[in-house]
Structures are given as C-alpha cells and as structure tokens.
Amino acid sequence: MKNKITLLSIFSFISIFAQIPPGYYDSATGSGYTLKTQLYNIINNHNDQGYDSFDAFTATNDLDLYYENDNSTILDIYSENPSGTDPYNYTPITDECGNYNGEGVCYNKEHVIPQSIFSQNNPMRGDAHHLLPTDGRVNGFRSNYPFGYVGSNLVSQSGISNPTMNGSKLGNNINTGLFSGYTGNVFEPIDEFKGDIARIYFYFITRYETQVTNWNYSMFNGTSTQVLTDTFLYTLLDWHLNDPVSQKEINRNNAIYTYQNNRNPFIDHPEYACQVWSSHCNTLSSTDFALNENTTIYPNPSTNGIFTVSSTENLDTITVYNINGQIIERIQYSNVNVINNSTYTISNLSSGFYLVEITSNNKKAIKKIIVN
Known part of the structure; x- marks a missing residue:
C-alpha cells in the first residue's frame, strides 16, 4: 500500500498545475461506480468537432515540446525515444498520410480504442481524448489488439521490426499473476507512455459508460461499471500507478477542453482511478508491498x-x-x-x-x- 499512497500524494502535487475550471468537479463526491457515473455526468455531451478537424488540432497541440523540444515535429508515442535521438520525426500535416510501406514513412490518426469497436460512430470517432498521431505502419501493426504486457513470443509481420524502432512490441500476453486470464496477443508501448494509454482508457469507459455494454472487445467484460476484464483492469491500473501524469498530458488535456469542452478526469485527478476501482488497486498494492518494504x-x-x-x-x-x-x-x-x-x-x-x-x-x- 505504501507505494500507492506515495503515488497519490505525488499525483495531488502534479494536479495543481492543471487548469481545471472552478467548480468543474464539485459534483464528483461519491466513491466506486457512483463516482464513475458522476464523472460521466460531468464530461458527457462534449462538443464533437468531428474526425477531420483533429488534423488541425494535432498540428498545434501534439508537438514535441518535451523531449527534442523543437516545437516543429509531431510527438508520436510509437517513435519517441525519451532518452536519445528519435528514429524518425514527422512534420505536422506535411507528413500525414493514409498509405505507407514501412515504419518511418508517415503518420496518421490512431484511435487508442479501435474505432471498429464502436462501428466508427460519432462522437467516439472524433473524440480527441483517444485520438493520437502515430506512425502509420506501427498503427497498422497494433491494429485492434488490446494493450498489455507482452510475454516471450513476439509476433512476426513483414515490413516492420518487432519490437518497433522505439521498443513498442506485439506478442502474447504475459498471462501470469494478476495479468493472467488472456492468452491472445497484446500490444505494449514503452514505459514512458503506459500511463498515458491507461488514462485514455479510463476516460473512454467513463465518458461512454451508457454505451459500452453494446460493444464487443476482448478488453471489456460486458458491464457498464467495471467495464474492463480483470486482466486488463489490473494491467491499466498498474500502468497508471507506475507512470504518473506528465506535463504533456496536462497540457493536452487543457487544449482538448478548449477544443471540445470536456476533460479527462483521470489526468486532473489521478486518484479517481483507485477511488472508482478501489478493490483492484488494493490487490495491486498488496502484491507490490513486499518489494516496496x-x-x-x-x-x-x-x-x-x-x-x-x-x-x-x-x-x-x-x-x-x-x-x-x-x-x-x-x-x-x-x-x-x-x-x-x-x-x-x-x-x-x-x-x-x-x-x-x-x-x-x-x-x-x-x-x-x-x-x-
């Protein structure tokens, strides 16, 4: 438990830098799934700008101000090398495309929650909170696979290395301990962006909790409450707790609020995740306790x-x-x-x-x- 308590105090420290409108979360007073529904009531009915408008948003708000700090290239979580030179860089708009023949050719728009899950319907399709500019080839390589911890067997696919140039990889789910229960292939981003992915999922299953039971996906359990299967809920909570909110996420959350008039609560208040899914967080804490001690x-x-x-x-x-x-x-x-x-x-x-x-x-x- 101690490491999680430390993280929550860290999250609270980081949260003060977010530009949260006064009173925005005043009605978020509950706990468990009651809190999740209260958050849904706060963030639903956002101003859908449409899928095509995201190109202009990316050109202004998805630039690399955090690593190369060049203010002119796209920050792509599938090509970014946080501790060294990126394998390739993309210029906004100029390097966007729909066709590619290899990694490093162009970028396009990735739906972190695959759009086939919700039949490409609006407003999910154009929701900027789960749209990211990513390398076209890696986006295609990730396909509709769920996110998770990759085990020892990587998937071979012609035209792309695995792991990819920045270390993201596709392979069988590790299927051990709390992360067991799914034996299919999963996609694993590098550690730097695991928490980003987790908080996008928490946003999505909260924002669309009244619709999610209609969608069939290997990460979902068919409910509107827990939504995620135990395997993937433990995975994403683990990523959330061990990769704290970054300034990149805070800035992007603020920009999306201006763009479509709703926020990701799990970036503004990371502690909400363990208030909603408290029993799973407690289980994670107990398994990590010995290592911490x-x-x-x-x-x-x-x-x-x-x-x-x-x-x-x-x-x-x-x-x-x-x-x-x-x-x-x-x-x-x-x-x-x-x-x-x-x-x-x-x-x-x-x-x-x-x-x-x-x-x-x-x-x-x-x-x-x-x-x-």
Whole structure:
C-alpha cells in the first residue's frame, strides 16, 4: 500500500498545475461506480468537432515540446525515444498520410480504442481524448489488439521490426499473476507512455459508460461499471500507478477542453482511478508491498546528486523519472545473475524531484526522492 499512497500524494502535487475550471468537479463526491457515473455526468455531451478537424488540432497541440523540444515535429508515442535521438520525426500535416510501406514513412490518426469497436460512430470517432498521431505502419501493426504486457513470443509481420524502432512490441500476453486470464496477443508501448494509454482508457469507459455494454472487445467484460476484464483492469491500473501524469498530458488535456469542452478526469485527478476501482488497486498494492518494504533508497534527500538503491529482492530494472515523466536513467538486469542484497548507486542528478521505479518478478514499486 505504501507505494500507492506515495503515488497519490505525488499525483495531488502534479494536479495543481492543471487548469481545471472552478467548480468543474464539485459534483464528483461519491466513491466506486457512483463516482464513475458522476464523472460521466460531468464530461458527457462534449462538443464533437468531428474526425477531420483533429488534423488541425494535432498540428498545434501534439508537438514535441518535451523531449527534442523543437516545437516543429509531431510527438508520436510509437517513435519517441525519451532518452536519445528519435528514429524518425514527422512534420505536422506535411507528413500525414493514409498509405505507407514501412515504419518511418508517415503518420496518421490512431484511435487508442479501435474505432471498429464502436462501428466508427460519432462522437467516439472524433473524440480527441483517444485520438493520437502515430506512425502509420506501427498503427497498422497494433491494429485492434488490446494493450498489455507482452510475454516471450513476439509476433512476426513483414515490413516492420518487432519490437518497433522505439521498443513498442506485439506478442502474447504475459498471462501470469494478476495479468493472467488472456492468452491472445497484446500490444505494449514503452514505459514512458503506459500511463498515458491507461488514462485514455479510463476516460473512454467513463465518458461512454451508457454505451459500452453494446460493444464487443476482448478488453471489456460486458458491464457498464467495471467495464474492463480483470486482466486488463489490473494491467491499466498498474500502468497508471507506475507512470504518473506528465506535463504533456496536462497540457493536452487543457487544449482538448478548449477544443471540445470536456476533460479527462483521470489526468486532473489521478486518484479517481483507485477511488472508482478501489478493490483492484488494493490487490495491486498488496502484491507490490513486499518489494516496496524490502527495497530502500538512501540518502533521501540527497545533497550531492547521488543515491543508492538497496534491495533484498532480485531486481529486474531500476528506472529514474523526472517530474515530467521523462526517463533519466534505466538499469536493466537482463541476462545478469543478480544476487540478493543487491545495491546500485545512481549519480550526477541535478537538483529536483524524481520518481524511482523498481521491478522484480512482475512486481513494481515506486519511491520518490529529492535531490537538494
């Protein structure tokens, strides 16, 4: 539970930067599915701008102001390399297309919730909250597959590498622990954008809760309350909790409010997710508890830009994020025999606030550190 409590306090800290209209969430006073319906009543009946209008929105509001910071190319979650040079970049409008013969040729509009699910009907088709500009080939590669943790078997497809150029991948669902119950193929974006995808789904199944029971999709369970099957609800909550809201999401949420007059509540108030799906969050917390308790980070605060991670668990990865959600450093113990009581020192951090994600055997914990 401790790592989740820490995350909620972090989320509350981040939320103060969002430009939420006064009183917008005043009626969101309940808990569980009552809260979800209250949020539906707040965000429904948005001003549908139509699918074609999204091109102009993207040209202004989906630019890379966060990584390359060039203010002239599209931020594509399937090609962005958060810690290095992107494999390719796209100029808004100029590089948009419908036809492609490989990755890196052009971008188009992806429906994060596949539009075939809702028969391409409005207002879902043009809802900017779940429309993203992405590489055309990778968009086609992802197809209608659900999102999830990919196991050991990747799917081969001619004309595209798997993983893709930035590490997104398609393969069988990991199907272990809380993420078991689905044996088909899933698509997994890189860690940097997992929370973005989760919050888009939480928005969509809240905004359209009166219609979602009519849609047949492997991620959905046929209800208007939980909506997601346990497999995918645990997956998306895990992504939500372990990839906090970024400034990119906050800025985009504000722009969409101006564009179509509704907001994503799970960006403004990330704590809503665990208030709606509380039992699932509690289960996730209990599975991660041992990892959190058996891992320490010191000194905290750090006064010299150096801290050490020490754990009695066999760690898989250590990832350091800044307040904007950017990866500062990642240590991966793949193909390495890591012994218990492992320690790793991270240095050269500038002053600021950081999140440290630690993973071990499908368990995750997040701790915050401060460098003075």
